Amino acid sequence: MGKTKHQGPIKLPKTPDPKLWVSPIPFGLGKIKPKHIRDTMKVVWENRDNLPYATRILTQGVCDGCALGVAGLRDQTLTGPHVCTTRLNVLRLNTMPAMKESIIHSDIDELQKFSSADLRKLGRIPYPLSRKKGEKRFTRISWDDALNRISKKIKTIDPKQLAFFLTSRGITNEVYYTAGKMARFLGTNNIDNASRICHSPSKTALKRSLGIGASSCNYQDWIGTDVLIFWGSVAANNQPVSTKYMYAAKRKGTKIICINPYREPAMDGYWVPSIPDSALFGTKLADDFYQVNIGGDIAFMNGVMKHWFEMEEKEVGSAIDHRFVNEHTIGLEELKAHIAKQDWELLEHSSGLSKQRMLEFAQLLANAKSAVFVWSMGLTQHRFGTDNISQVANLAMLRGFIGREHCGVMPIRGHSGVQGSGEMGADPFVLPGGDFDAKNIERLEKIWGFEIPKWQGDIVGVSIENAMLPEDHERRLKVFYTSGGNFLETMPDPTFVRECLSNVELRVHQDIIFNTSTLVEAKEEVIVLPAMTRYEQPGGGTSTSTERMVYFSPEIKGPRIEEARSEWEIYVDLASRIKPEATKYLNFTSAEQIRKEIAVANPNYDGIQYLKEKGDVFQWGGAWLCEDGVCPTEDGRGHLLSIELPELRKPQGHFYVTTRRGKQFNSMIYNETDSFNAADRYDVLINAEDAADLNVSEGEAIVLFNQYGYFHGRAKFADTKRGNLLLFWPEGNVLIPKGVYEEYAGIPEYNTAVIVEKAETYHAHKDTKYIEKRIEDLEMEIS
Numbered sequence: 001m002g003k004t005k006h007q008g009p010i011k012l013p014k015t016p017d018p019k020l021w022v023s024p025i026p027f028g029l030g031k032i033k034p035k036h037i038r039d040t041m042k043v044v045w046e047n048r049d050n051l052p053y054a055t056r057i058l059t060q061g062v063c064d065g066c067a068l069g070v071a072g073l074r075d076q077t078l079t080g081p082h083v084c085t086t087r088l089n090v091l092r093l094n095t096m097p098a099m100k101e102s103i104i105h106s107d108i109d110e111l112q113k114f115s116s117a118d119l120r121k122l123g124r125i126p127y128p129l130s131r132k133k134g135e136k137r138f139t140r141i142s143w144d145d146a147l148n149r150i151s152k153k154i155k156t157i158d159p160k161q162l163a164f165f166l167t168s169r170g171i172t173n174e175v176y177y178t179a180g181k182m183a184r185f186l187g188t189n190n191i192d193n194a195s196r197i198c199h200s201p202s203k204t205a206l207k208r209s210l211g212i213g214a215s216s217c218n219y220q221d222w223i224g225t226d227v228l229i230f231w232g233s234v235a236a237n238n239q240p241v242s243t244k245y246m247y248a249a250k251r252k253g254t255k256i257i258c259i260n261p262y263r264e265p266a267m268d269g270y271w272v273p274s275i276p277d278s279a280l281f282g283t284k285l286a287d288d289f290y291q292v293n294i295g296g297d298i299a300f301m302n303g304v305m306k307h308w309f310e311m312e313e314k315e316v317g318s319a320i321d322h323r324f325v326n327e328h329t330i331g332l333e334e335l336k337a338h339i340a341k342q343d344w345e346l347l348e349h350s351s352g353l354s355k356q357r358m359l360e361f362a363q364l365l366a367n368a369k370s371a372v373f374v375w376s377m378g379l380t381q382h383r384f385g386t387d388n389i390s391q392v393a394n395l396a397m398l399r400g401f402i403g404r405e406h407c408g409v410m411p412i413r414g415h416s417g418v419q420g421s422g423e424m425g426a427d428p429f430v431l432p433g434g435d436f437d438a439k440n441i442e443r444l445e446k447i448w449g450f451e452i453p454k455w456q457g458d459i460v461g462v463s464i465e466n467a468m469l470p471e472d473h474e475r476r477l478k479v480f481y482t483s484g485g486n487f488l489e490t491m492p493d494p495t496f497v498r499e500c501l502s503n504v505e506l507r508v509h510q511d512i513i514f515n516t517s518t519l520v521e522a523k524e525e526v527i528v529l530p531a532m533t534r535y536e537q538p539g540g541g542t543s544t545s546t547e548r549m550v551y552f553s554p555e556i557k558g559p560r561i562e563e564a565r566s567e568w569e570i571y572v573d574l575a576s577r578i579k580p581e582a583t584k585y586l587n588f589t590s591a592e593q594i595r596k597e598i599a600v601a602n603p604n605y606d607g608i609q610y611l612k613e614k615g616d617v618f619q620w621g622g623a624w625l626c627e628d629g630v631c632p633t634e635d636g637r638g639h640l641l642s643i644e645l646p647e648l649r650k651p652q653g654h655f656y657v658t659t660r661r662g663k664q665f666n667s668m669i670y671n672e673t674d675s676f677n678a679a680d681r682y683d684v685l686i687n688a689e690d691a692a693d694l695n696v697s698e699g700e701a702i703v704l705f706n707q708y709g710y711f712h713g714r715a716k717f718a719d720t721k722r723g724n725l726l727l728f729w730p731e732g733n734v735l736i737p738k739g740v741y742e743e744y745a746g747i748p749e750y751n752t753a754v755i756v757e758k759a760e761t762y763h764a765h766k767d768t769k770y771i772e773k774r775i776e777d778l779e780m781e782i783s
Helices: 036-046 048-060 085-095 116-120 143-155 173-185 200-210 242-251 276-281 297-314 322-328 332-340 344-351 355-366 385-398 418-423 438-448 460-468 494-502 567-578 591-601 688-693 731-735 759-764 768-782
Strands: 129-132 162-166 191-193 227-231 255-259 288-290 371-375 408-411 479-483 506-511 525-530 541-544 549-553 617-619 654-660 683-686 701-705 710-717 724-728 751-758
Touching: 036 048, 036 085, 048 085, 129 143, 143 479, 143 506, 143 525, 143 567, 162 173, 162 460, 173 191, 173 418, 173 438, 173 541, 173 567, 173 591, 191 418, 191 460, 200 385, 200 408, 242 255, 255 355, 297 332, 297 344, 297 355, 297 385, 322 385, 344 355, 371 385, 385 408, 418 541, 438 591, 460 479, 460 494, 494 731, 654 731, 683 688, 688 710, 701 759, 710 731, 724 731, 751 759
Parallel strands: 162 191, 162 479, 227 255, 227 371, 255 288, 371 408, 479 506, 506 525, 654 724, 683 710
Antiparallel strands: 129 525, 541 549, 549 617, 654 751, 683 724, 701 710, 701 751
């Protein structure tokens, strides 16, 4: 797609810059901040039984944490070693021994008392297990028995009653590709992956706006861009190595802007442990924070564009890059007319920002020669997530910040495997190399040699809900095969999700550890299969980073879980038992063979077949997608879209609620206390003025409730936008409505409106009429 190639890592400046220091007090003593040295020592202690293997994983393997793409201790952005606590916390999953038999086969009621964090510490799954309905313990079974039971059940059902899911837990491109091909070979399009609940709107929106489904630029473009915008993204917390990139950007004069309802401390200042002066005195990262309302981003962006069009009326070229827009986009006049109709009062009310603040941001971008937009779940996890991202694309196109150095749009990935999942076809809307459409289906059928089912597959949330359909319904979920994933802790309304999981006839959990979902009973049987990690996969494996770098991670010598198997090998074996002709069509015998086929099935990945050794890497698409403004859309142009304001009606005395991440990796929680703000998992981040209006003191017990559920927590005063509350995820999911999915990408809604009461008031008046009346008011005012 692009002719310019990535130039490789660049050097950091060696001399410090005191202007960027957070504090003159060494190591931030007395401040609330991560304790990197202490946390590292804790990881060393946890891995003391396997330190040589742990060291080899860190120095030879590609990080299975976030998607920055650190291979060994190096990456393609900056020279020097890189390691972070996120990667170190995940490390133990790869080095811990097998669970003890006495634990595996203990009473299920006792196991269900464990949290997922406690279950994780019990060790790896050592061999296949079965638990039939009514049984109180898991029983050890052989691999043959396990796969024969699964295949026998699948043969008896309609393929539409079968669904597969793959998490992003260290899963390689080879596994995603094999799973996607296998699902279609078995006749089902119900296959989905972890990006459904994080960045699916990013891919969908970028596809319709720019014709691309990934980041248009590199991390290196951060360094030296005029403006670097983090929108609904706390990269310092979720992708800690990125703070080195931010440090390098600050040293080049880049302004960093954060747009978020909460003034995230991690983006305010950070002590980068691998940079001496930052480790000592910290680094000021963000230059400004724009605290929007939850869900108010579209209004904010419409306000920015409204300012731009008004600036253009006074002086042509003062805000819009007319050369880029005229040569490389369509839809300007329609967008201009749409924005002209926007009412300033409504934009201010919806966004939570004043017209003046919107002007400041508009002028900042109008005066910039370059900018990079980075975003995460703060923009995507809405029922209008795709529209949010298309709005970002609008801003970038109007200023010509696409397809050149120090410019671009970047959905920053939080998990190492997830960028490749859709590109490999483990997605109901996608096949390798393109969308799930007639043209691509025909192309893949020629490559694969078998017919692909033509019906539209379901997203994972709908598949799970389909377990509640009538017995004779053709889409009633009867077999759910999940590679990792814990839906009790990632989906809204966990009580309903538990009911759905228990209503599936056969559930297969292919994983390395137990989690709370594994322990839920099924209507007939739960089968657990022990999987290998990416570092154990014979022949190595590949993963794709946020910036489209495809890295080879070699097989690393070390202890093995005796009966654990490579995930792609399990799929191949299972397919051959269901359909013996699979030996012809799904005949993979090595990871290298899979990579060769990927290069044919997905032309963007031509080059993956040559990745064989530690350090091998290539970037698909070149340094910049849409280089020189040429977009891979049908007409070769970017599409400026007119986005309507979503309805955000917050009744007087009610609050918007959203969820945030703490010391965790996905739903895996590593510390009950957030190291950036000292909040625990049941603290409610609330503006002190809002709390005063409620007569609530800091630390006081409060209850948040709505028509979907209730949450018991404590008030934690924080610099949040008034009228907005933040809860930790997944604890806050009890308030989130089930079955609310974004129209285009199918991501669940993770935001809602709530009533807040003092706990003593809530319980003192907890008669049905009182609560039902309050909830009835809420339903009437926000529906």
